[in-house]
Amino acid sequence: MNHSAKNFKYVNYLWEESKAEALGDDQVELFLYRSNILGADLRITNYGGGNTSCKTVEKDPLTNEEVEVMWIKGSGGDIGTLNKAGIAGLYTERLRNLKNVYGGLADEDRMVGLFDHCIYDLESKAPSIDTPLHGLLPFKHIDHLHPDALIAVAAAKDSEKVTREIWGDTMGWVPWQRPGFDLGLQLEKCLEDNPGIRGIVLGSHGLFTWGDTSYECYMNSLEVIEMASEYIAKKITEKGSVFGGQKVKSLPQEERAEKASQIMPLLRGLCSSENRMIGHFSDSDVVLEYINSNDLERLAPMGTSCPDHFLRTKIQPLVLDLDPKEDLGDAKAVLKKLEPAFEAYRQGYKDYYETCKRDNSPAMRDPNPVIIIYPGIGMFSFAKNKQTTRVASEFYINAINVMRGAEAITEYTSLPRQEAFDIEYWLLEEAKLQRMPKEQPLSRKVAVVTGAGGGIGKAIADKLASEGANVVLTDIAEDRLEEAVGTYKSDTASYAVCDVTKSESIAGAYKKACLEFGGVDIVVHSAGLAISKPLDETTEKDWDILQNVLVKGQFELAKQAVAIMRKQGLGGDFISIASKNGLVSGPNNVGYGTAKAAQQHMARLLAAELGGDKIRVNTVNPDGVIVGSKIWEGDWAEGRAKAYGITVDELPAHYAKRNLLNEIIYPEDIANGVFACVAILDKTTGNIINVDGGMANAFVR
Structure with missing residues (x-):
């Protein structure tokens, strides 16, 4: 069968001959290219799922003889982003010789340690548990994938029979077994018993396919997946409906988003009873079809089948018993309904652990749900x-x-709880978790920063993101926000156009933070403007805009943030970016200085009121931040230069000379002050931190 891009309906044909030709005969590079394009299609395999390999002939550095080397994705890698640094290179013969010392299923963990004795490339990533599955098969290029369609076949009742019905005698089938050396032996035996097959279906798990070249392997994988997908599509058509039809009707999309943003901080707080979590919301058609169905009640408790699925989603989701039209405005009343459901879920997880644990099992992990289903609204997930x-x-x-696929074929089956537990609490899996790098100081935190389209606000957002926070940047200029957000790594930042003088605009920004990340932990009010005029030139318009942006904006930001933080029950931080001018009586500054003083005192008042909620409120006072600051690009700079009898170009040096340290103050210095407040001074509230190089007349005491 020779498909072109046009022939595939259920998978994406992404092979570009020009790119492949540019790689020449470099089989490792071709294997990496194949891996990346396979990983780019989530229907084929998800992030971190599956494994790919190739075998080449290399010169042994010790004997100068030609030896076969297998190159394979290393432990914890992702085929969609795989590169040379993420693979392991092993002597194939040494790996196969491990059969001589293998002591059976009880010996699996020891075997993983022996993989290191097979290393050819000393720069190798740690070999994964899948290594022998590839090494004991003879093919030059091998794909181990987790396509939805294939797992549907693998997880269907009578999976072996279904496999024969789809592919005849061209595909092998191996029953469920935990990945390891013995599963590699089972694959080897399946091939010996069925010479000439093009691949093997692993019961409840996934797919193995192969080829003599990277392209042949790629095409074989796509064709096998396409055949399974076509078979399932036909079965669904014959059946007429999936998941038993609709039980609950979805709310319109806007109403779903509104409900989701209201409930996410409550869910986040409950999911964070042991560790603070970050949230995600999905209400795609695929999700809604399932969560609104008659079969949800039967299928959800069964849990997932593929190990890669439940390792990331927990063994089963929590389904909320809430009407989609329920009024969520009374947070305390909703929380009262949610708490018993969460407690029951935690207890169920503890029972699962106690029933299935082994003598040497790692300690029980966080018992809170990862996946939460709200019929009629959508699906929430919470993780680190x-x-x-x-x-x-x-x-x-x-x-x-x-x-969906398994139910259409015959009937969905999930892994027995003990099998699932043995994967989830496998000592090797625990060792992988222990090798994870230490989390950053602001990991698991969500920050909203106003005025973040540039200048001080952007520097603050940069600092918080660099220390692990998820950041929602807000500003009145969308073009600046789009440019600013483009500077961050994916999954780090989002933005919302926000006019802090308008309550509904602030609400929209917080709604975005809740929908994107689950809630709010840190709010930094950096949006501002500066007007420098003597009293007789200061207009009512000048006064009002300063009060509205700096003071009223801060009030409304704090009021709405506190409501969210109280829903979460996790405390929080509110930081006001004020100014030295709120403490010092300078010339031509009545409007700006008064507003900054109001910001400072409001912060103290809020600190006094919110301490019981563990919400800390502090102020950072900049002074003379000229380089990179937006407010110095217009009339303000001219006004300050006029007040001091100098030119605008002389301002940076003027401000540096007048502070005790003779230092120019940059936006990044203000960002460091904010970071200190939220990450280091964790028992400080009601404080003012001056970041001004030392201005004696601005000393707080």
Whole structure:
């Protein structure tokens, strides 16, 4: 069968001959190219899922003889982003010789340690548990993938029979077994018993396919997946409906988003009973079809089948018993309904752990749900960071697709709880978790920064993001926000156009933060403007805009943020970017100085009121931030230069000379002050931190 791009309906044909030709005969590069384009299609395999390999002939550096080397994705890698640094290179013969010392299923963990004795490339990534599955097969290029369609076949009742019905005698089938050396032996035996097959279906798990070249392997994988997809599509058509039809009707999209933004801080707080979590929301058609169905009640508790799915989504989701039209305005009343459901879920997870644990099992992990389903509204996920929670959502969507396909074929089956536990609490999996790098200081935190389209606000957002926070940048200029957000890594930042003088605009920004990340932990009010005029030239318009942006904006930002933080029950930080001018009586500054003083005192008042909620309120006072600051680009700079009898160009030097340290103050210095408030001075509230190089007349005491 020779497909072109036009022939595939259920997978994306992404092979570009020009790119492949540019790689020449470099089989490792061609294997990496194949891996990347396979990983680009989530229907084929999800982030971190599956494995790919190739075998080449190299010169042994010790004997100068030619030896076969297998190159394979290393532990914890992702085929969609795989590069040379992420693979392991092993002597194939040494790997196969491990059969001579393998002591059976009880010996699996020891075997993983022996993989290191097979290393050819000393720059190798740690070999993954899938290494022998590839090494014991003879093919030059091998794909191990988790396509939704194939897992549907693998997870269907009578999976072996279905496999024969789709592919005849061209595909092998191996029953479920935890990945490891013995599964590699099972694949080897399946091939010996069925010479000439093009691949193997792993029960409840996934797919193995191969080829003599990278392209042949790629085409084989796509064709096998396409055949399974076509078979399932036909079955769904014959059946007429999936998941037993609709039980709950979805609210319109805007209403779903509104409900989701209202409930997410409550869900986040409950999911964060042991560790603070970041949220994600999905209400795609695939999700809604499943969560609104008659079969949800039967399928959801069964859990997922593929190990890659439940390792990221937990063994089963929490389904909320809430009407989609329910009024969520009374947070305390909603919380009262949610708490018993969460407690029951946690207890169920503890029972699962106690029932299935082994003598040497790692300690029980966080018992809170990762996936939460609200029929009629959508699906929520909560994990340690945005990438992890987004990927968990994607994996559960894969699981939904698997359930749909398996139900259409025959009937969906999930892994027995003990098998699932042995994967989830595998000592090797625990070791992988222990190797994860230490989390950054602001990991698991969500920050909203006003005035973040440039200058001080952007520098603050940069600093918070660099220290692990998820950041929502707000500003009145969307073009600046789009440019600013483009400077961050994916899953780190989002933006909302926000006019802080308008309550509804602030509400929209917080809604974005809740929908994107689950809630709000840090609010930095950096939006501002500066007007420098003597009293007789200061107009009512000047006065009003300063009060509205700096003071009223701060009040409304704080009021709405506190409502969200109280829903979460996790405390929080509110930082006011005020000014030295709120403490010092300078010339030509009545409007600006008064507004900044109001910001400072409001922060003290809020600190006094909100301490019981563990919400800390502090102020950072900049002075003379000229380089990179937006407010110095217009009349303000001219006004200050006039007040001091100098030119605008002389201002940076003037401000540096007048502070005790003779230092120019940059936006990044203000960002460091904010970081200190939210990450280091964790028992400080009601404080004012001057970042001005030392201005004696601005000393707080």
